[in-house]
Amino acid sequence: MPQAPFSLPYKHPFIPDKNYKKSVAYFSMEFAVDQALKIYSGGLGFLAGSHMRSVYALKQNLIGIGMLWKNGYYDQGRKADGSMQPEFHEKIYHYLQDTGIRYQIPILGKQVWVAAYYLPPDTFQSAPLFLLTTDTDGNDTSTRAISYSLYDADVTMKVAQCMVLGIGGARLLEELKYEPQVYHFNEAHAVSAVFYLYKKLGKVADVKKKVVFTTHTPEEAGNEKHNMQFLEGLGFFSGLSLDVVRKISGNTGDVFNHSLAALTLSRKANGVSKLHGEVSRSMWKAYPKIAPIDHITNAQNNTYWVDKTLEKARLTKDVETISSRKKELKTVLFKTVADQCGKLFDPDVLTIVWARRFAAYKRPDMLVWDIERLKKILSNTDQPVQIIWAGKPYPKDDGAINTFNHLFYLSHHYNNMAVLTGYELALSKLLKDGSDVWLNTPVVTREASGTSGMTAAMNASLNLSTYDGWICEFAKDGENSFILPVAEGNDINKTDCDNLLDKLENEVIPTYYENHKKWQEMVLNSMNDVSEEFNSDRMAREYYEKLY
Known part of the structure; x- marks a missing residue:
């Protein structure tokens, strides 16, 4: 016309x-x-x-x-x-x-x-x-x-x-x-x-x-x-x-x-x-x-970002529907993982996603800094974990591109690690829908706000984060999210990395597999707490x- x-x-x-x-x-x-x-x-x-x-x-x-x-x-x-x-x-x-x-x-x-x-x-x-x-x-x-x-x-x-x-x-x-x-x-x-x-x-x-x-x-x-x-x-x-x-x-x-x-x-x-x-x-x-x-x-605008089935279940406090819908959404995301990486991820397995702009202060590769501890987590068949990275470095930022590619090459060694390209609105939506845990690792005070964790929370994903930006107004550790203590001392990178792996091993993974009721409660709390305060209206x- x-x-x-x-x-x-x-x-x-x-x-x-x-x-x-x-x-x-x-x-x-x-x-x-x-x-x-x-x-x-x-x-x-x-x-x-x-x-x-x-x-x-x-x-x-x-x-x-x-x-x-x-x-x-x-x-x-x-x-x-x-x-x-x-x-x-x-x-x-x-x-x-x-x-x-x-x-x-x-x-x-x-x-x-x-x-x-x-x-x-x-x-x-x-x-x-x-x-x-x-x-x-x-x-x-x-x-x-x-x-x-x-x-x-x-x-x-x-x-x-x-x-x-x-x-x-x-x-x-x-x-x-x-x-x-x-x-x-x-x-x-x-x-x-x-x-x-x-x-x-x-x-x-x-x-x-x-x-x-x-x-x-x-x-x-x-x-x-x-x-x-x-x-x-x-x-x-x-x-x-x-x-x-x-x-x-x-x-x-x-x-x-x-x-x-x-x-x-x-x-x-x-x-x-x-x-x-x-x-x-x-x-x-x-x-x-x-x-x-x-x-x-x-x-962020929840009309655009929120899955309608999840939102309806939130309003009726229907945690079983939230859990079952989450597995359906994970299955959709995992088609993209299979397409890009040739790996078949399992919707029953705890799935952690780090996805946003690749920049040094956001520390996208923190999980792999202690590779021996991460290997133990990735090789645990009793309580398995899947990890996905995505995000665009600035096209002339060689350091960030090298970090992205390092993670990509490393992912060849693990069937349960994937690195995706094409992080734009559509993939971002898939990742928010299909993640159980949304990982956020900036150096504290360096992230003015950060917003990706908001849309993840809207879609029944729990934030695992350093205490920075919008998280300070939202997070209640152990109730609606998993929060790392603010690192102090000469080597905050090492402290944050240790605390992150401790949190995963001692709280996040055991809660997902051993205390399903608590996980469901945390997810519902998170969805409720993000719904009004962090809606762009x-x-x-x-x-x-x-x-x-």
Whole structure:
């Protein structure tokens, strides 16, 4: 069917609920609203996708502004020996609507054309999304490539991507003749927009009236920084002098801290868990002119993620149906294990899953650090265990790719160990459905929130985790989850590894096999405790109440 022509000025397609009338433009580098739209890399996108789905359910007056990545993040392919390799394939989305909007923004001394595409809300039951691309007529090869791959490894290209989102997003709103009351930056990627707004509005106070900011980074070193002259040469500051930039952004000297600028030019900011809010306030306390930092704990959309049979059984406290449905869901997941790895897993066997972005601080390989102890666990035929890993490393992070491939090669020695590729929304859903235990091993205080364990808990999987991020607000050790004590001393890696293997040997495995009633109780507690507090409808409400 031909699409109706896109009409201007743009009008929000919802009649907003009376509680959510304030108009918001939500800027994010990635959105995971559906498996079919591959414009996300991991947690930030999963979070934004769930947020946009709750906007739709609650009829909030919010639009999303993001990027249309031609190659997505990357496709997790395999080499001839089965180890992973990043592949970059062009994606074409026939269901996106071409708005016909084309405009130019200055990047690197060139006038770069930006085209805007539209995802109508009913397509995937999300907020309306506008997606920007430079892969359009009028641009040369180098400027078309700005919107090819999410988080390009080339620093100039990555900053150019942030400028398309920030300045390009602000310009899009002008083209739409749509003036939101709030500009919400999900992370600092779009912070170039504040300088564009300052040039337009002329006063810091007027910029701050409009801008709010969500930080996801729990340590100072993790915040993006660049040389000011380098950014000025790219056109990042919309022609403002560096003296003005320094004066209004909280930055001094020649180093520009993107998060500091976002915090300084916002009226309100938030961390993404209670602990992260505390960490952020402590981290930024040396800067008195920044916005007050509250916290709004991340959450996931249970309408999208929850298996309907499991949810119905939760509501009726039917633990037997939860147990039997779980085995059915494990059988479905194990078809993927057989397909990718040639291994036949057993739905009656305790199945542990570690699956999320592969990054050093998340310590994906902690289980294999003491290989002798793990071998004993894997070879125990009385109380057998199956382990699955999945997740995408950053495509240029050789260390994380090597960790992934080390686990893959190691898995050849065990029939009950599998390493899967293609960790995107669809596989993530299968793994949440088919896991008994969701393993989470970040260095404590390094995980701002983490959300994968929420959707696992929604689907009757028990969290086995270090005490970090959202877990601190959810977990009751031995009642709804298994929690490692916070490691202290010189070698927290060894302590955490020892504690993890102790927990598995002494509590997790025996409870599953010897105390089925207690396991069922813990699962039901976990499902109940995650259901309301960590559903993104609560989060989306809080953004209106606390931030907007």
